[in-house]
């Protein structure tokens with residue numbers, strides 16, 4: 001089925017032609033989709049969302065199932081900043097399970113996340129089972145041990161730099177390696193990887209899926225903030241990602257298909273401690289171009 005405008009409902013206001021990011025809708029006497037441009041449709045639903053008379057039908061989207069009516073109630077800047085400024089990465093959890101309903105609430109935040117392209121190719125794996133998480137830890141810990149050895153070997157280090165690329169190599173060398181060396185990821189010292197969390201949510205996608213890395217980071221951010229808004233604690237855990245992507249057994253535990261790559265994990269649970277204050281960072285360099 002193609003995208004369609006119901007001409008008997010259309011008021012010819014032209015708003016849909018303006019909001020469509022790829023200018024697929026044409027106002028030419030009446031409002032219609034440009035047939036030769038329909039392949040550019042992102043299924044973003046912007047046109048359907050602004051149409052005052054629900055006259056638009058975009059392939060794969062329906063007013064009944066895919067839209068949420070925006071009421072007059074809108075969180076203001078103060079509420080928004082309250083959520084942001086009261087959040088910290090939480091790495092100490094109560095021994096309290098998280099219900100599937102709460103996990104659903106966290107994941108539902110993704111329904112409103114922006115995407116670079118192809119949101120339908122994004123996948124989420126939820127492990128809401130501490131025993132299952134624990135079964136993955138030795139494999140992840142071994143991976144870090146391997147990283148330590150590679151960084152300490154000048155030749156292996158060169159290969160690591162070549163394969164990982166500059167950004168990842170610097171992160172491994174200057175951030176992950178010293179932490180690994182300090183014993184945080186050594187399970188004899190406790191779980192410094194998933195921090196005893198009862199649940200871990202991992203975002204993944206096919207290796208060739210459009211924009212999946214950036215989509216994944218945005219998804220992780222949304223879920224972390226949603227968890228915090230619900231009263232849970234959450235932390236993005238990137239350190240597990242290279243281990244998962246290089247180990248088929250880990251992929252099986254996380255139920256990530258071999259052809260997919262993990263992008264980011266978020267641990268969630270009920271916080272053991274409540275923060276009395278937040279940190280206000282002023283480290284960003286801002287260039288105001290005049």
Ligand SMILES: Cc1cc2nc3c(=O)[nH]c(=O)nc-3n(C[C@H](O)[C@H](O)[C@H](O)COP(=O)(O)O)c2cc1C
Pocket residue numbers: 087088089090091235236237238239240
């Ligand atoms: C991309 C990214 C990756 C992260 N990976 C980890 C991780 O692997 N392990 C961890 O304990 N924290 C991880 N964090 C949490 C950061 O350490 C934390 O956000 C940072 O210290 C700032 O603290 P705050 O979140 O409490 O403001 C990650 C955060 C981001 C944004």
Ligand code: SF4
Pocket residue numbers: 003019020021022023024025040041042043044045046047048058
């Ligand atoms: S769904 Fe988005 S891209 Fe497609 S026609 Fe509507 S506004 Fe344009």
Ligand code: SF4
Pocket residue numbers: 005009010011012013014015016017031050051052053054055056
């Ligand atoms: S927004 Fe709706 S009513 Fe307005 S021109 Fe487009 S289809 Fe017609």
